[in-house]
Amino acid sequence: xxxxxxxxxxxxxxxxxxxxxxxxxxxxxxxxxxxxxxxxxxxxxxxxxxxxxxxxxxxxxxxxxxxxxxxxxxxxxxxxxxxxxxxxxxxxxxxxxxxxxxxxxxxxxxxxxxxxxxxxxxxxxxxxxxxxxxxxxxxxxxxxxxxxxxxxxxxxxxxxxxxxxxxxxxxxxxxxxxxxxxxxxxxxxxxxxxxxxxxxxxxxxxxxxxxxxxx
Amino acid sequence: xxxxxxxxxxxxxxxxxxxxxxxxxxxxxxxxxxxxxxxxxxxxxxxxxxxxxxxxxxxxxxxxxxxxxxxxxxxxxxxxxxxxxxxxxxxxxxxxxxxxxxxxxxxxxxxxxxxxxxxxxxxxxxxxxxxxxxxxxxxxxxxxxxxxxxxxxxxxxxxxxxxxxxxxxxxxxxxxxxxxxxxxxxxxxxxxxxxxxxxxxxxxxxxxxxxxxxxxxxxxxxxxxxxxxxxxxxxxxxxxxxxxxxxxxxxxxxxxxxxxxxxxxxxxxxxxxxxxxxxxxxxxxxxxxxxxxxxxxxxxxxxxxxxxxxxxxxxxxxxxxxxxxxxxxxxxxxxxxxxxxxxxxxxxxxxxxxxxxxxxxxxxxxxxxxxxxxxxxxxxxxxxxxxxxxxxxxxxxxxxxxxxxxxxxxxxxxxxxxxxxxxxxxxxxxxxxxxxxxxxxxxxxxxxxxxxxxxxxxxxxxxxxxxxxxxxxxxxxxxxxxxxxxxxxxxxxxxxxxxxxxxxxxxxxxxxxxxxxxxxxxxxxxxxxxxxxxxxxxxxxxxxxxxxxxxxxxxxxxxxxx
Numbered sequence: 197x198x199x200x201x202x203x204x205x206x207x208x209x210x211x212x213x214x215x216x217x218x219x220x221x222x223x224x225x226x227x228x229x230x231x232x233x234x235x236x237x238x239x240x241x242x243x244x245x246x247x248x249x250x251x252x253x254x255x256x257x258x259x260x261x262x263x264x265x266x267x268x269x270x271x272x273x274x275x276x277x278x279x280x281x282x283x284x285x286x287x288x289x290x291x292x293x294x295x296x297x298x299x300x301x302x303x304x305x306x307x308x309x310x311x312x313x314x315x316x317x318x319x320x321x322x323x324x325x326x327x328x329x330x331x332x333x334x335x336x337x338x339x340x341x342x343x344x345x346x347x348x349x350x351x352x353x354x355x356x357x358x359x360x361x362x363x364x365x366x367x368x369x370x371x372x373x374x375x376x377x378x379x380x381x382x383x384x385x386x387x388x389x390x391x392x393x394x395x396x397x398x399x400x401x402x403x404x405x406x407x408x409x410x411x
Numbered sequence: 412x413x414x415x416x417x418x419x420x421x422x423x424x425x426x427x428x429x430x431x432x433x434x435x436x437x438x439x440x441x442x443x444x445x446x447x448x449x450x451x452x453x454x455x456x457x458x459x460x461x462x463x464x465x466x467x468x469x470x471x472x473x474x475x476x477x478x479x480x481x482x483x484x485x486x487x488x489x490x491x492x493x494x495x496x497x498x499x500x501x502x503x504x505x506x507x508x509x510x511x512x513x514x515x516x517x518x519x520x521x522x523x524x525x526x527x528x529x530x531x532x533x534x535x536x537x538x539x540x541x542x543x544x545x546x547x548x549x550x551x552x553x554x555x556x557x558x559x560x561x562x563x564x565x566x567x568x569x570x571x572x573x574x575x576x577x578x579x580x581x582x583x584x585x586x587x588x589x590x591x592x593x594x595x596x597x598x599x600x601x602x603x604x605x606x607x608x609x610x611x612x613x614x615x616x617x618x619x620x621x622x623x624x625x626x627x628x629x630x631x632x633x634x635x636x637x638x639x640x641x642x643x644x645x646x647x648x649x650x651x652x653x654x655x656x657x658x659x660x661x662x663x664x665x666x667x668x669x670x671x672x673x674x675x676x677x678x679x680x681x682x683x684x685x686x687x688x689x690x691x692x693x694x695x696x697x698x699x700x701x702x703x704x705x706x707x708x709x710x711x712x713x714x715x716x717x718x719x720x721x722x723x724x725x726x727x728x729x730x731x732x733x734x735x736x737x738x739x740x741x742x743x744x745x746x747x748x749x750x751x752x753x754x755x756x757x758x759x760x761x762x763x764x765x766x767x768x769x770x771x772x773x774x775x776x777x778x779x780x781x782x783x784x785x786x787x788x789x790x791x792x793x794x795x796x797x798x799x800x801x802x803x804x805x806x807x808x809x810x811x812x813x814x815x816x817x818x819x820x821x822x823x824x825x826x827x828x829x830x831x832x833x834x835x836x837x838x839x840x841x842x843x844x845x846x847x848x849x850x851x852x853x854x855x856x857x858x859x860x861x862x863x864x865x866x867x868x869x870x871x872x873x874x875x876x877x878x879x880x881x882x883x884x885x886x887x888x889x890x891x892x893x894x895x896x897x898x899x900x901x902x903x904x905x906x907x908x909x910x911x912x913x914x915x916x917x918x919x920x921x922x923x924x925x926x927x928x929x930x931x932x933x934x935x936x937x938x939x940x941x942x943x944x945x946x947x948x949x950x951x952x953x954x955x956x957x958x959x960x961x962x963x964x965x966x967x968x969x970x971x972x973x
Contacts, residue, residue: 243866246866246869246870247869247870248862248866248869251798270869270874271866271869271870272868272869272870272871272872272873272874272875272878273872274870275872276870277870277871278866278867278870280863280867282863284861284863284864284867286864286867286868286882286885286886287886287965287967287968288882288885288886288888288961288962288965288968289885290964297868297871297873297881298871298872300872329964329965329966329967330967331965331966331967332966345871346870346871349870349871349872351870
């Protein structure tokens with residue numbers, strides 16, 4: 197399993213490319229990192245890989261997941277998980293229902309699904325909190341729950357968009373270790389966008405530094 | 412390109428549906444009205460073009476007075492409502508704005524006709540005010556004063572102001588959430604300006620671009636209103652819209668031509684008024700900075716703001732009294748002059764009216780539900796597929812042209828399609844007005860919803876339909892419920908579309924209420940108007956309660972009130 201970016205660049209309509217064409221190969225169980233100052237287009241890159249290229253932008257180059265080009269595949273068909281800076285748990289659903297949303301429909305039967313959700317909650321240290329309103333969770337709990345929701349969907353690769361930047365430093369290392377351990381256990385390629393060197397160091401995978409086209 | 416093509420087809424399809432539903436009837440309607448105005452009605456054996464119909468309508472007794480009345484009442488009601496709404500907004504935002512905006516709901520829900528009837532009950536020589544004053548002045552019988560249907564249109568202006576001020580106030584309170592109000596007021600105060608001057612120099616100029624469209628909609632409405640003008644306005648001559656509507660419903664079919672000519676003239680007057688409003692705003696935008704640069708602190712400006720707000724509150728109180736009186740008259744049995752309270756209360760009028768007006772109630776509910784359901788579907792499809800663009804302004808076109816200027820022509824179109832006078836035709840005509848109001852309520856919340864919720868769902872494998880059903884619609888439940896309530900209220904209040912497109916054969920509570928308003932039986936009128944008001948009031952209550960229940964354990968969604 198691998199996620200390969202080949203000469204990928206993003207160009208806003210009528211403007212110069214956000215960054216020079218970049219290439220990166222991430223193997224299963226590896227966590228790659230894209231670093232760079234804010235505003236350089238890191239989040240746009242991740243959105244493009246996940247299939248959410250904003251209107252008015254064009255993508256050039258190839259995105260290859262497990263040997264198949266996915267440039268034109270709809271976001272929901274790509275099976276690329278995406279974790280945001282804000283955990284983005286759906287505020288209208290309970291914590292358990294948020295996880296159930298990610299659980300593939302192939303797992304049938306209310307009892308089996310509930311068990312899978314409960315197991316994921318327990319793995320995230322959130323055992324017994326399934327009925328909670330996501331708004332009442334702490335930042336760390338939200339981040340762990342969002343990661344679990346992403347992993348329950350059985351992604352073939354996972355992208356992390358500065359997922360730890362809103363957490364305070366003490367919590368940061370702990371949540372990061374939690375997230376990276378779970379991702380490595382899945383043996384899927386992962387790509388994190390960050391401007392924090394300690395994130396890239398902990399990722400311990402290929403690192404790419406983005407600089408703007410015209411500074 | 413697996414995804415791009417169907418997306419394009421979907422987008423074009425929704426755009427085409429919007430154009431056919433909204434613009435086709437207006438284009439065809441204006442075309443037919445224009446033809447008839449120039450004497451071209453082949454069905455009546457009349458071939459144009461000729462200026463005869465224009466001469467005919469101009470020579471109608473009182474036509475120029477009617478036009479003048481229309482312009483005076485329409486423009487003064489609009490400017491008064493705007494001034495009151497701004498002053499009330501300035502006063503409210505110092506205090507509990509959210510609580511006050513909840514109190515506006517009944518005013519927004521109230522159909523114009525019901526409010527007009529209720530106001531007549533308060534203002535008429537035999538109404539509540541006169542009864543309260545009777546002991547003071549020793550009136551043994553109702554005084555001989557034209558307090559309603561006065562020749563100047565004062566009662567009509569009052570009615571329009573009471574109905575439109577809450578609407579504009581709500582629009583302003585919504586727009587203010589996009590302006591850092593508190594920060595700007597603190598900044599102004601630290602520079603030595605009072606609240607009045609800050610509002611006039613800093614807040615209102617930022618506010619205007621956000622409320623220009625609703626103010627224009629109110630202006631057009633006020634210039635072309637029929638039901639309220641029939642109930643509260645002068646009668647001889649009436650306002651231009653009423654005079655033209657009378658010509659249209661004349662048994663002499665040839666009157667269609669002068670009526671159409673009048674409708675086109677009213678359309679031109681409306682367009683000129685909109686242009687005047689825009690020109691006035693532009694002049695103020697030019698003069699304002701010159702005034703501002705002089706740096707005067709204008710402390711006296713706090714005064715008018717402080718003085719106008721209580722006037723607005725008093726008018727709203729008058730409106731509340733009107734609503735109460737509707738219900739009271741529907742329950743009154745004996746209520747002799749000059750008593751303030753009925754001598755006996757009974758539900759007899761309700762029992763008999765529910766039988767007599769059952770079909771009207773059924774029609775009202777059916778038309779409101781159908782036009783709202785259709786409009787909601789179209790609105791969701793539109794917001795899901797169309798990017799924000801200048802095209803969106805076309806959605807509001809039906810609200811920016813006087814109804815009477817194109818509805819009769821639309822009727823001609825439906826006659827050619829063989830659907831004239833059908834329930835479908837009436838529902839279609841209602842959609843023209845329900846859809847834009849629902850879009851007004853939905854567009855902001857829809858476009859503000861964090862797009863990453865949809866993306867997060869997609870990244871978890873949810874397709875387009877599931878993203879919509881499982882994530883977006885529930886997250887937007889509060890504005891959707893509010894939009895549905897608005898849609899139902901707009902439909903229930905429609906008078907002319909029901910009258911014209913139903914060819915007089917489809918009666919609703921609104922058409923019945925307008926007919927009854929000129930009768931002498933206040934009890935039955937009270938029942939029908941109470942019933943007419945009850946439907947949208949129930950819808951507003953539902954819009955308030957349903958999201959509360961659905962999201963009772965979701966604190967992140969509790970703050971998102973309509």
